[in-house]
Amino acid sequence: DARVTQTPRHKVTEMGQEVTMRCQPILGHNTVFWYRQTMMQGLELLAYFRNRAPLDDSGMPKDRFSAEMPDATLATLKIQPSEPRDSAVYFCASGPYPGLAGGRSSYNEQFFGPGTRLTVL
Amino acid sequence: GDSVTQMEGPVTLSEEAFLTINCTYTATGYPSLFWYVQYPGEGLQLLLKATKADDKGSNKGFEATYRKETTSFHLEKGSVQVSDSAVYFCALSPLLNYGGATNKLIFGTGTLLAVQP
Numbered sequence: 001d002a003r004v005t006q007t008p009r010h011k012v013t014e015m016g017q018e019v020t021m022r023c024q025p026i027l028g029h030n031t032v033f034w035y036r037q038t039m040m041q042g043l044e045l046l047a048y049f050r051n052r053a054p055l056d057d058s059g060m061p062k063d064r065f066s067a068e069m070p071d072a073t074l075a076t077l078k079i080q081p082s083e084p085r086d087s088a089v090y091f092c093a094s095g096p097y098p099g100l101a102g103g104r105s106s107y108n109e110q111f112f113g114p115g116t117r118l119t120v121l
Numbered sequence: 122g123d124s125v126t127q128m129e130g131p132v133t134l135s136e137e138a139f140l141t142i143n144c145t146y147t148a149t150g151y152p153s154l155f156w157y158v159q160y161p162g163e164g165l166q167l168l169l170k171a172t173k174a175d176d177k178g179s180n181k182g183f184e185a186t187y188r189k190e191t192t193s194f195h196l197e198k199g200s201v202q203v204s205d206s207a208v209y210f211c212a213l214s215p216l217l218n219y220g221g222a223t224n225k226l227i228f229g230t231g232t233l234l235a236v237q238p
Contacts, residue, residue, distance in 0.1 A: 004164075033226075042228075042231060043210070043228050043231070045225075048225055056225070091164050091165070095224040096224070108214045108224040109155070109170070110224055110226055112165045112166065114164050115163075115164050
């Protein structure tokens with residue numbers, strides 16, 4: 001049963017520390033998404049990769065957040081320095097890119113990982 | 122731009138009651154439509170989807186019909202169980218300018234469903 005995995009599942013850190021969250025997408029998926037979920041803002045898209053290249057990171061605060069895909073099996077989201085307002089659950093999702101099949105493609109799903117719950121004190 | 126609006130929660134029901142969670146969308150053309158469910162402490166998982174007008178998605182007793190004329194994709198279930206308690210997200214996958222598909226999703230704000238025994 002293929003799943004998206006995320007590590008760590010929980011992270012408590014102090015303000016100013018660097019935080020790195022990792023995601024292993026489902027093998028064969030070539031799109032990866034990072035989301036942040038909070039009670040106040042709901043689910044926010046932070047970044048979107050296709051074939052390891054960033055396509056959209058407009059939702060990400062550029063001064064402290066960075067997202068990369070060093071290889072096809074690993075995506076990372078880094079916060080440096082972390083702040084209390086970064087406390088949230090961070091989800092990674094992956095999916096097979098539907099290509100040019102048109103709007104009725106059956107391959108436009110996203111599969112979510114279990115999330116990393118980050119607490120910045 | 123494309124957007125999804127769903128009813129605010131929480132929705133509180135007794136077991137075996139009928140469920141409707143409303144979802145409407147704004148988009149160009151024929152986006153794909155989805156319902157995702159998030160159980161406590163977990164990530165989102167796909168519940169059902171529809172890719173063209175008048176399609177009905179169904180899974181685990183839940184149903185939703187893609188209504189182009191009313192731009193809606195309401196979620197229904199005839200008899201809810203305590204185990205259905207979760208947050209439900211409506212989402213769409215917009216068409217690209219040239220008509221190609223994408224799997225980037227636009228989510229609604231989520232509706233918390235609480236089912237009491």
